[in-house]
Amino acid sequence: MRGRAFLSLSAFTATSCLGNGVAPLRSRLLAQQGGLTSCQFEAVDLDTYVGITNITDDEVFLPAALQDFDCRNNRLAYLGLQQDSFIDAVDKAKCQFDKHRIGVFLGTSTSGMLQTEKGYLELDPQTGALPSWVNYRYAQNTGSVAHFVRLALGVAGPAAVVSTACSSSAKVFAMAQRMLLLGAIDAAIVGGVDSLCLTTLYGFHSLQLLSQHPCKPYDANRDGISIGEAAVFALLTHDDEHTPSGSLLIKGVGESSDAYHMSSPHPQGLGACQAMRSALQQARLAASDIDYIHLHGTATKNNDAIESIAVSAVFDDMPPASSTKGATGHCLGAAGALNVVIGAVALQQQIAWGSIGTEELDAALPRIHYQVHNAARPIRHVLSNSLGFGGSNCSLVLGLKD
Amino acid sequence: MQPRFGAERLDMRECADFFEGALQCHVLSIGLLGPGLPDWNVAQSVLSGKHSYQRADFEIPVVTWLPPTERRRVGKMVRLALTVGNAAVQAASIEARQLATVFTSSSGDGDNCDAIFTTLAHTEKSERFISPTRFHNSVHNAPAGYWSIANQCMLPSTSLCAYDSSFAAGLVEACSQALWSDEPILLISSDVVYPYPLSDIRPIGCNFAVAMVLTAVATDVALAKLTLRYVAESETRMENQELDEVRRSNPSARCLPLLQAIARKVLHDDRAVSDTVHLEYVEPLTLEVAVD
Numbered sequence: 001m002r003g004r005a006f007l008s009l010s011a012f013t014a015t016s017c018l019g020n021g022v023a024p025l026r027s028r029l030l031a032q033q034g035g036l037t038s039c040q041f042e043a044v045d046l047d048t049y050v051g052i053t054n055i056t057d058d059e060v061f062l063p064a065a066l067q068d069f070d071c072r073n074n075r076l077a078y079l080g081l082q083q084d085s086f087i088d089a090v091d092k093a094k095c096q097f098d099k100h101r102i103g104v105f106l107g108t109s110t111s112g113m114l115q116t117e118k119g120y121l122e123l124d125p126q127t128g129a130l131p132s133w134v135n136y137r138y139a140q141n142t143g144s145v146a147h148f149v150r151l152a153l154g155v156a157g158p159a160a161v162v163s164t165a166c167s168s169s170a171k172v173f174a175m176a177q178r179m180l181l182l183g184a185i186d187a188a189i190v191g192g193v194d195s196l197c198l199t200t201l202y203g204f205h206s207l208q209l210l211s212q213h214p215c216k217p218y219d220a221n222r223d224g225i226s227i228g229e230a231a232v233f234a235l236l237t238h239d240d241e242h243t244p245s246g247s248l249l250i251k252g253v254g255e256s257s258d259a260y261h262m263s264s265p266h267p268q269g270l271g272a273c274q275a276m277r278s279a280l281q282q283a284r285l286a287a288s289d290i291d292y293i294h295l296h297g298t299a300t301k302n303n304d305a306i307e308s309i310a311v312s313a314v315f316d317d318m319p320p321a322s323s324t325k326g327a328t329g330h331c332l333g334a335a336g337a338l339n340v341v342i343g344a345v346a347l348q349q350q351i352a353w354g355s356i357g358t359e360e361l362d363a364a365l366p367r368i369h370y371q372v373h374n375a376a377r378p379i380r381h382v383l384s385n386s387l388g389f390g391g392s393n394c395s396l397v398l399g400l401k402d
Numbered sequence: 403m404q405p406r407f408g409a410e411r412l413d414m415r416e417c418a419d420f421f422e423g424a425l426q427c428h429v430l431s432i433g434l435l436g437p438g439l440p441d442w443n444v445a446q447s448v449l450s451g452k453h454s455y456q457r458a459d460f461e462i463p464v465v466t467w468l469p470p471t472e473r474r475r476v477g478k479m480v481r482l483a484l485t486v487g488n489a490a491v492q493a494a495s496i497e498a499r500q501l502a503t504v505f506t507s508s509s510g511d512g513d514n515c516d517a518i519f520t521t522l523a524h525t526e527k528s529e530r531f532i533s534p535t536r537f538h539n540s541v542h543n544a545p546a547g548y549w550s551i552a553n554q555c556m557l558p559s560t561s562l563c564a565y566d567s568s569f570a571a572g573l574v575e576a577c578s579q580a581l582w583s584d585e586p587i588l589l590i591s592s593d594v595v596y597p598y599p600l601s602d603i604r605p606i607g608c609n610f611a612v613a614m615v616l617t618a619v620a621t622d623v624a625l626a627k628l629t630l631r632y633v634a635e636s637e638t639r640m641e642n643q644e645l646d647e648v649r650r651s652n653p654s655a656r657c658l659p660l661l662q663a664i665a666r667k668v669l670h671d672d673r674a675v676s677d678t679v680h681l682e683y684v685e686p687l688t689l690e691v692a693v694d
Contacts, residue, residue: 043525045530100632116515116600117519119519120519120522123523128598130599130600130602130603134603135603136603137604141508141563142510142542142563143508143563143567146684156686158684159564159684160562160567160568160571160574161562161563162562163541163561164541164543164561165541165542179574179578181582182578184574184578199518199519199522199532199537202521202522202530203532203540204537206532206536206537207534207537255558255559255560256558257555257556259555259556260551261551262544262547262551263534263538274556389538389541390538390544390546390547391551392546392561
């Protein structure tokens with residue numbers, strides 16, 4: 001058994017339909033205002049709501065040197081990097097550490113797929129070839145966003161993309177944790193970037209998991225997800241004697257696989273239980289030490305039912321719990337990191353978030369302390385859940401430095 | 403197309419010592435499937451120079467041990483990944499359900515991707531219907547999902563991509579997990595040929611996959627000990643031109659110099675033999691692997 005596995009969450013930023021950076025996210029969550037709007041995205045003819053960011057359609061958005069990376073996903077990444085003085089924080093880390101010892105580990109499920117989807121609309125009628133502006137390596141390839149962010153930030157250490165559907169950008173915290181604590185790197189930029197595209201919209205539609213309304217997590221009338229997009233970044237460093245008291249810490253990460261079905265969770269939520277228990281164990285905490293659970297809560301019938309079964313199995317005394325997917329939509333590959341950041345803001349504000357969109361709690365679900373409205377309360381530890389297709393689960397415990 | 407991100411060169415002095423904490427693990431077994439490389443036994447004798455290399459195309463086998471419902475749903479990518487994974491696990495004599503997994507792939511499932519994009523290019527809504535199976539198979543962690551279901555393995559699993567550095571990224575991750583957990587781990591790296599028109603923008607010349615069971619704990623049955631560092635050296639090429647062509651034409655085959663070093667060590671049965679190879683990794687770095 002290893003020693004303490006804490007990391008310092010030195011800086012973070014999130015850009016979603018709630019706005020660019022953490023300030024609008026914070027103020028809109030405090031005001032309990034969501035950001036979902038009726039879907040007007042591209043030529044999509046689905047009756048649904050989305051959490052869309054304000055990415056510009058300007059011809060030029062990325063710096064000239066990075067222009068080959070131009071696609072919706074990397075534009076969103078670039079927009080996200082500009083917020084919350086995140087670049088300054090990384091520059092400071094670059095002064096402190098060798099840039100070859102700063103890793104970049106990001107989650108995405110969509111990457112720049114939208115560009116190739118559009119390319120298929122313009123196949124050459126004679127040859128069937130894709131138009132020349134479709135760039136596989138720098139747009140569509142799943143690894144593109146890590147490559148892009150690494151160059152945009154001028155760091156040169158190890159890098160990879162984790163793509164495990166909706167748990168992707170939660171699992172990058174575990175990856176960075178291992179690399180940092182094994183001494184392979186000194187700092188890590190982690191996070192997730194996922195952007196709207198046709199594959200996810202029509203894909204979730206085909207599974208009949210797309211709501212026609214702004215999604216309603218844990219509601220008796222919930223009928224599916226609203227897809228969102230987001231760019232979330234965090235700078236992770238060692239937690240040591242230099243970490244100031246009151247700093248945000250990642251205290252534990254737990255990962256598991258359902259081994260049950262490609263798109264349905266395990267009926268008893270065994271995988272989710274295992275992930276939560278491993279995260280608690282690594283944080284050296286009991287379930288009773290958790291003061292707020294930031295649920296995955298996608299608002300599908302199945303996810304919310306199974307997640308509440310899992311939570312009720314792990315917890316005896318229920319801390320307040322809620323999903324904020326009604327505010328941001330389900331940001332898929334960026335959802336895990338967004339959940340962590342919103343959990344971190346809960347710790348800063350000492351507020352357990354309410355559940356925007358939820359009107360009538362589903363009384364048929366196992367009894368957990370699901371919270372519809374914001375509630376001020378002392379919060380020392382937050383548990384954040386991410387559960388994905390392929391049965392990939394990841395839970396994190398966040399806390400404050402003593 | 404080359405990116406225009408400037409001519410930043412790596413200053414060797416600046417980073418001579420940038421990987422103080424080298425990652426170390428032991429290879430318990432290897433599974434592989436590539437053109438003219440039907441399994442690890444044949445690959446060992448070819449790579450060590452005992453037999454000559456003869457490139458031959460191959461059929462990706464059906465995964466007979468998948469439950470029937472899942473077996474019907476999987477394409478080339480999943481079949482290839484699961485086949486080599488199973489070969490490595492059998493050779494290591496460890497139960498698959500006792501192994502955490504790291505999957506890595508540059509390409510994912512191109513056939514499935516092409517089918518989805520083709521469907522989405524229809525203008526009528528009614529024609530833009532992606533089958534649910536196609537959609538859940540489109541996730542990068544589809545092989546991991548099917549593997550965990552088939553083997554009833556609830557241990558952690560991750561799925562990575564780093565373009566042409568995907569194998570090295572997977573090796574780093576698997577090694578760090580093995581060290582972190584003190585448990586053996588299964589690494590599976592696989593890439594398949596893309597269909598047209600995707601093949602125009604992502605040419606992959608052959609199907610290739612490799613799997614390794616790695617452990618942090620030294621054991622007599624290990625094939626080799628690997629010590630990983632990231633450095634700025636040029637990549638190791640295969641002396642044999644045909645094998646180097648395979649290495650370059652499939653991202654998962656970037657492992658071939660490492661497999662060759664291991665094969666030489668195993669077949670010469672000389673514990674003193676050691677070799678160092680450099681695998682493609684995220685620029686400007688290469689992954690140095692010392693094989694002892």
